[in-house]
Amino acid sequence: MTLKKLTILPTGTEILLPVGSPLTEVEYETPQRLIPFGCRSGSCGACVVQVLEGFSSLGEPDDDELDFLEDLGRTGGDHRLACQCRLRGDATVRVADDI
Structure with a gap:
């Protein structure tokens, strides 16, 4: 089993x-x-993280996630809903409420 590192x-x-x-x-x-998960379905916004390293290691966001992030004012392309991500490589994230 291959393991990848997530730094929070x-x-x-x-x-x-x-x-x-x-x-x-x-x-x-x-x-x-460490990450405040709420609904786990991408509809509450509790788990917004800023991806500092390894954005592509979390999979591609779908249009619904991107639209919701925009609604939350998290534009610029470095935010994700953690509940919608799957770890495919090493990544570093910061909980958005701590920014």
Whole structure:
């Protein structure tokens, strides 16, 4: 099984997950609530993260996700809804509420 590293800021916590894992798996890897997941379906915006490194490692956002991020004022192409991402390579994200 190939593992990839997800680094979550501002804590700097590094989590290893199998390739293709949804980022919601973070909840099961640590007792800390590092990413505030809400609905897990891409409709609440609680889990917005800014991708600092490895944007392509999280898969491509679909049009619905991009539209919702725009509605939230998160434009510029470096934000994602963590619940919609699957880890395909190493990545570093910052929880948007901590920006």
